[in-house]
Amino acid sequence: MESIFEKFWRLGPAAFVLKAIIAALVAIGLLLAFIFLRRAYRKWYFAKRDARVYELRQRWDALISGEIPYETWRRKPFDRRIVETIALDAFEAAGPDQSARLLKFLRTSGLIEKRIFEARQLKGWRRMRSLVALGRTRAPEGIPALAEGLRDRDLETRMAALRGLGRMACPQAAEEILAWLGEKGLTVPELPLQSALIQCCAERPQLLLPYVQNMNNAQSHLREVLGRVLGEVATPSMGLDLLQFVEDDLDELRAAAARAMSQTQSALAPDVLTDLADDPVWFVRLRAIVSLGKLSDSRVIPPLLRGLTDSNRLVRLRAAEALVGLKTEMVPIFEKVVATRDRYGLHAYLTALENAGMRGKLEAEIHGSIWISEEAMKGLKIVLETATLPAEKPSTDASLPIVTAEPR
Numbered sequence: 001m002e003s004i005f006e007k008f009w010r011l012g013p014a015a016f017v018l019k020a021i022i023a024a025l026v027a028i029g030l031l032l033a034f035i036f037l038r039r040a041y042r043k044w045y046f047a048k049r050d051a052r053v054y055e056l057r058q059r060w061d062a063l064i065s066g067e068i069p070y071e072t073w074r075r076k077p078f079d080r081r082i083v084e085t086i087a088l089d090a091f092e093a094a095g096p097d098q099s100a101r102l103l104k105f106l107r108t109s110g111l112i113e114k115r116i117f118e119a120r121q122l123k124g125w126r127r128m129r130s131l132v133a134l135g136r137t138r139a140p141e142g143i144p145a146l147a148e149g150l151r152d153r154d155l156e157t158r159m160a161a162l163r164g165l166g167r168m169a170c171p172q173a174a175e176e177i178l179a180w181l182g183e184k185g186l187t188v189p190e191l192p193l194q195s196a197l198i199q200c201c202a203e204r205p206q207l208l209l210p211y212v213q214n215m216n217n218a219q220s221h222l223r224e225v226l227g228r229v230l231g232e233v234a235t236p237s238m239g240l241d242l243l244q245f246v247e248d249d250l251d252e253l254r255a256a257a258a259r260a261m262s263q264t265q266s267a268l269a270p271d272v273l274t275d276l277a278d279d280p281v282w283f284v285r286l287r288a289i290v291s292l293g294k295l296s297d298s299r300v301i302p303p304l305l306r307g308l309t310d311s312n313r314l315v316r317l318r319a320a321e322a323l324v325g326l327k328t329e330m331v332p333i334f335e336k337v338v339a340t341r342d343r344y345g346l347h348a349y350l351t352a353l354e355n356a357g358m359r360g361k362l363e364a365e366i367h368g369s370i371w372i373s374e375e376a377m378k379g380l381k382i383v384l385e386t387a388t389l390p391a392e393k394p395s396t397d398a399s400l401p402i403v404t405a406e407p408r
Helices: 004-011 014-058 060-065 077-093 096-108 111-121 124-137 140-150 155-168 171-184 190-201 205-214 217-233 236-245 251-261 269-276 282-293 298-307 313-325 330-339 343-355 359-368 374-386 400-404
Strands: none
Touching (some): 060 077, 060 096, 077 096, 124 140, 140 155, 155 190, 190 217, 205 217, 205 236, 217 251, 251 269, 269 298, 282 298, 282 313, 298 330, 313 330, 330 359, 330 374, 343 359, 359 374
């Protein structure tokens, strides 16, 4: 009787095809078995975890107060991960008192020290996980370990350390980030760096000034990033310090100075912003116009009217919004807008008026004004109703020019 191997041999080349089919079926079977086993394991694991989370939640107050000895769960990796996750998640919505209580629990239980050790000793994704968890604790003693993570060769590890320091949101973390930037330069993406510095420098924005002042031309890109952060966190007490950047060569720093000047109480702010509103770079003018709109000063009206005739559409819109938002009589402002003889500026002003819901107020002021002649009053009403300057042919649809006019 022939063996199975002899039968395969007699098939000739077809034997190779049959062997390939059998091998494929075996591989598919093994893959399906692995998938089913993995799904069964995950189902069992999550059911076990949910049950354990429920048990720990029922005794949570006793657990974090130390009434339940830490040894009952700390030596079990499964329980320790659950307790740490619950505590860190509670930080996100906790008030000052609860945060202090949770931080004390993490310290006395040794979880923070464990994460500091892992952040310094582990490698790869385990170190990244430890760095992120350490940042979520907001414990100041974790800042040195996070600072060491900034100097790692792996970009993802540096990003994890940067996010952790950003969560600290304290000046000490900002000092570490700035010192690292001074040593290594810009070695991470800009947006995460800006976000971290904004959170950390909010309490002491003066930390940024020496770095922005002392950086050379080779670090101009990093200087721009720090300039944006400075514009976000500047406080009224920094008014005089920001004046040095008004004539800076970097557009971003001039824009940052323009943005920050709106938060100062300096008497020079209107004059400085008026000069910046004539800057050759459009986004510097935009920041200056927005800042002028935040100042309650009659000196801002002329530069805002010039901004209404700007060649950039965004500048015109922000100037119009600023003019509408001024706490003053609207009729004189509207007369000056019409007097500019700029159709695009008029459309921008009327659009801002409609968006603010103040068209009715302007109509009432025009009707009740005693300072303008009957003829001027009639002319202003026609302009308001037709959205057309007096020299132009009125449109049959009053809203059409605002919607269809192409901005310059």
